[in-house]
Amino acid sequence: MAVGRLSTVRRRAARSFALLAGCALVSLAGPVTAQAQDGPPKPVVLHCPALLDSVAGKMLGPTSVVIQGERVVEVVPGTVTRADAEVVDLAGETCLPGLIDAHVHISSEFSPTVYSDMLHFNLADWVVRSTVWAKRTLLGGFTTVRNLGDSHYETVALRDQINKGWVPGPRILTAGPAIGSTGGHADDGDGLRMDLQPDVGAHDSIINGTADAWKAVREHYKQNVDTIKIMTTGGVLDLSGSVDNSQLTEEETKALVTAAHEYGYIVGVHAHGAEGIRRAVVAGADSIEHGTFMDAQDMKLMKEHGTYYVPTIYTGTYVTEKAKGNPHAYPPAVQAKALLVGPQLMKTVGDAYKAGVKFAYGTDAGVYPHGENWKDFPLLVQVGMPAIYTLQMATINAATLLKKDKDIGSVAAGKYADIVAVPGDPTKDITLMGKVDFVMKGGIVFKKGGAEQVFTSTAH
Structure with a gap:
């Protein structure tokens, strides 16, 4: 599928746009205030009625997760109380490791006007929008993403500003622009006049x-890609x-x-x-x-x-259904291809799972709206995968693919405190993955009780 790189106009835009927009325009991403920290942060204890053990592929009963700063220090069965700690009670929730999307395009999003937008927008326009898309992705429970294709390394800048605490968003591992051949899928000149x-x-x-x-x-x-x-x-x-x-x-x-x-x-x-x-x-x-x-x-x-x-199964269905519903949804060449992929991809994914191929979760978000990254889960179950395996795909499997399983992918001592929760058991109703109502990344709570928390910049 792939949004790929956008137009040559964007590629020629000044590289400084990407660096400046992430810093100077952070107010567009939400309320930001300076944060003063005196002494070590107070420990936090999460009380989880159920917790996904992504490595073993099973659901644990009541569990307490003890967090100090950005890392988990202890995972204990039952309910732990500590006088020195802030307690977060997630009653009625199932806790999971922070979700990982191994295929996004976080600095672009397809729309009916996207082909003309390529001719009118500067790179800075896309960078500013990317701060909004990054926050939507994080609030959807995806605390880490692999960005597989941008225009001019703008997601390197976005990654850095998120890491420095200027704007909220997931951990980003970015590829910069995708590499292809003349006239190929990565060539922005395709379809343009000579x-x-x-x-x-x-x-x-x-x-x-x-x-x-x-x-x-x-x-x-x-250019410092990942x-x-x-x-x-x-x-x-x-x-x-x-x-x-x-x-x-x-x-x-x-x-x-x-x-x-x-x-x-x-x-x-x-x-x-x-x-x-x-x-x-x-x-x-x-x-x-x-x-x-x-x-x-x-x-x-x-x-x-x-x-x-990494099957990006919902994207296949999305573009096919969009093409079926509107004969003018895409330019003619794109329309013809879009009609092909959805049904074939559903069959292929089911066959590959039965054949024993290893899977990691990835969506191609950007082809469809950011923040809806959960929508692959139901289709993966539909083609025959157990719900718990799809959750492993988006946690330990994706972390292992990305060679980051020492830091993310499961809730364990020493790993980042990336933890999300949904209201109920997603192994029984996978659509609950679209109802993430608690999001913690690196020990910081970005969503609680379904409500976005005010973002406080940690940048200096």
């Missing part, structure tokens, strides 16, 4: 050959005609993955077509995103290589 098609190269994340592949990865390293995203096949929302044709050679794919791993990055691969999936898996990619036309050979190879599948 005088608007730029001559782009590795510096712009467009490669042709293995030398370009190494240069593009090195440029991403220079991960790498590559495009081995066509996609839905670009203005070209194919969703599944291969767009990187075996040699180019191998070079990109090898270079990324050399620099310590995990690699997520946008791939709809079976051959593009095969090339990515054989090259050693860490995850396949979308995988719409994955075949039995691909599934076998993914099991052999330990490759994760």
Whole structure:
């Protein structure tokens, strides 16, 4: 699917917009006041009537989680009381580790005007909006996201400003711009008249050959990204005609993955077509995103290589239903592709689960509205996954894929105090994942009793 990078107009916008907007315009993200802290923070004890043990894949009974600062220090069965601690009683709730979405586009969001917006908005416009989308994502219970594609490294700036406490949002692991080939899904010139098609190269994340592949990865390293995203096949929302044709050679794919791993990055691969999936898996990619036309050979190879599948299942259904409901929902080339993917993706995900492929949760949010990241859960259950496995996908599985399982993905001593809660048992009613009413990230409560808490900046 993939929103991918937006227009060349955005790419050419001054890079300083991204740096300035995150700092100077924080008031648009909600109330912000300076915070003074005298001495160590007071311990917090969460009383959870039920707690998901994401590692064991089971629900625990009443449990107390003791938190000091941004980390969990103790997880104790039953109800613990401490005179020196603030107690948060989550009666009637099920507690879960902070949710992880391994595939978002947090600095863009599709709308009926998005193609014209690309010509009129500056990068700063998207950056300011991204602060709102980041907060919506966090309040939906997703305390960590992997951003797989932006325009000009603006999500590096967003990540940094969130980490510094200027604006509220999830932990972001960002890939910067996705890397693809000339005329491919990452090429913003697709579908434009010739005088608007730029001559782009590795510096712009467009490669042709293995030398370009190494240069593009090195440029991403220079810009301080956390991960790498590559495009081995066509996609839905670009203005070209194919969703599944291969767009990187075996040699180019191998070079990109090898270079990324050399620099310590995990690699997520946008791939709809079976051959593009095969090339990515054989090259050693860490995850396949979308995988719409994955075949039995691909599934076998993914099991052999330990490759994760991030299916973005709701996005497939979303674009298909939108195209069915409105013949003018998308430009003609996009409309035709959108009608193909939904039903096929539902079948593929069910088949891959039965085949024993490993899954991590990812949504492609940005294709549909941010904050609705929970909507993949019901469809995953619909194709045959146990509800508790879908919760593992969005916690320990995603954390393991991202190589962050020492810090996130489960509620355990030493890990970040990233904890969310829903009113009831989501293993019995998975739609409760759309009703997250308590959100704690790094020991700070952002939502309680269903109400957003006033954000207090921790920046200095």
